[in-house]
Amino acid sequence: MATLGMLLGATRHRVAGISISQVRATFQRGMSGYQFESLAVTRPRDHVMQVELNRPEKRNAMNRAFWREMVECFQAITAEPDVRAVVVSGAGKIFTAGLDMGDVMSSLFVEGADIARKAIRLTPTIKAFQDTFSVIEKGPKPVIAAVHSACVGGGVDLISACDIRLCTQDAWFQIKEVDIGLAADVGTLQRLPKIIGNDSLARELAFTSRRFEAEEAKQMGLVSGIYPDRAAVLEAALDLASTIASKSPIAVQGTKVSMVYSRDHSVQEGLDHVALWNSTMLQSEDVVEAVQAGMQKRKPEFSKL
Numbered sequence: 001m002a003t004l005g006m007l008l009g010a011t012r013h014r015v016a017g018i019s020i021s022q023v024r025a026t027f028q029r030g031m032s033g034y035q036f037e038s039l040a041v042t043r044p045r046d047h048v049m050q051v052e053l054n055r056p057e058k059r060n061a062m063n064r065a066f067w068r069e070m071v072e073c074f075q076a077i078t079a080e081p082d083v084r085a086v087v088v089s090g091a092g093k094i095f096t097a098g099l100d101m102g103d104v105m106s107s108l109f110v111e112g113a114d115i116a117r118k119a120i121r122l123t124p125t126i127k128a129f130q131d132t133f134s135v136i137e138k139g140p141k142p143v144i145a146a147v148h149s150a151c152v153g154g155g156v157d158l159i160s161a162c163d164i165r166l167c168t169q170d171a172w173f174q175i176k177e178v179d180i181g182l183a184a185d186v187g188t189l190q191r192l193p194k195i196i197g198n199d200s201l202a203r204e205l206a207f208t209s210r211r212f213e214a215e216e217a218k219q220m221g222l223v224s225g226i227y228p229d230r231a232a233v234l235e236a237a238l239d240l241a242s243t244i245a246s247k248s249p250i251a252v253q254g255t256k257v258s259m260v261y262s263r264d265h266s267v268q269e270g271l272d273h274v275a276l277w278n279s280t281m282l283q284s285e286d287v288v289e290a291v292q293a294g295m296q297k298r299k300p301e302f303s304k305l
């Protein structure tokens with residue numbers, strides 16, 4: 001039988017897409033380990049982390065550091081035993097201006113004469129860009145986007161990978177990619193139609209780059225709440241994250257995993273998946289604690305993961 005030491009030593013073992021060595025590094029991380037060039041990471045509430053896009057002077061345009069650091073940051077958060085919910089926000093005047101066109105465009109051009117060889121070399125780069133947002137969806141902890149003012153291009157890809165979206169009254173959104181000659185390729189086209197449940201509207205917005213405002217975003221189901229300003233939307237997002245964090249992390253994370261799985265599978269496959277999941281997770285101490293706390297009219301206490 002494998003000992004814990006053997007398991008921890010085996011870097012080929014992976015949990016939620018991350019290696020055991022990364023998990024171990026994260027246990028030792030502490031907040032000082034969350035130092036990034038493009039992100040500011042804080043713990044504003046118990047069990048809640050806030051990841052802020054932090055290049056306000058460049059309108060939080062997504063530079064090369066950002067595309068790499070989001071993956072590092074969310075993998076670390078997935079492995080944090082005491083974090084139960086995450087808020088994503090933007091520093092400064094707007095949420096984000098999307099792709100940093102000065103810094104990133106050059107990495108999308110590949111040297112060489114043969115188009116097929118160039119394409120094969122470019123494919124992993126595009127997939128790595130996709131991972132930057134897929135990491136949010138693949139992680140089991142709920143992520144709430146708090147959008148203020150502009151959310152452009154890659155910003156829509158980012159928030160589409162989040163679980164819940166709130167915005168300010170002055171928020172506006174734009175699937176901007178066709179305006180810079182691209183088919184959006186990091187998640188909007190795949191996730192947004194399922195979020196809003198209106199394929200016709202999703203296509204209209206993606207084909208035209210039409211800017212749409214907070215009210216329309218709410219009407220279509222992209223956001224679930226509108227708040228007067230940046231401070232108010234952040235407060236609401238943090239309150240929501242705290243409420244989620246007060247629940248059993250086993251129950252909440254199972255719920256996210258099941259909802260993401262069910263979105264992409266038949267009803268029967270989703271039911272089979274959650275039956276298998278719960279055949280283990282129903283045996284959690286959290287079930288006993290949640291039921292007892294309810295009967296005793298007290299707040300439940302759930303231990304860290």
Ligand SMILES: CCC/C=C/C=C/C(=O)SCCNC(=O)CCNC(=O)[C@H](O)C(C)(C)COP(=O)(O)OP(=O)(O)OC[C@H]1O[C@@H](n2cnc3c(N)ncnc32)[C@H](O)[C@@H]1OP(=O)(O)O
Nearest residue numbers: 057058059061097098099100101102129150153154176177
């Ligand atoms: C495989 C790739 C996958 C990803 C694809 C993603 C694609 C996309 O995201 S497409 C969308 C690209 N973004 C844009 O087209 C938006 C461009 N920016 C704007 O329209 C305006 O900046 C905005 C309306 C968002 C805000 O206007 P505001 O007046 O508040 O700011 P500015 O004076 O325009 O900008 C201030 C400084 O920020 C720099 N900046 C803004 N956006 C970007 C950007 N996307 N990339 C790089 N830099 C950006 C701007 O140059 C100013 O810098 P400085 O001149 O040094 O002060």
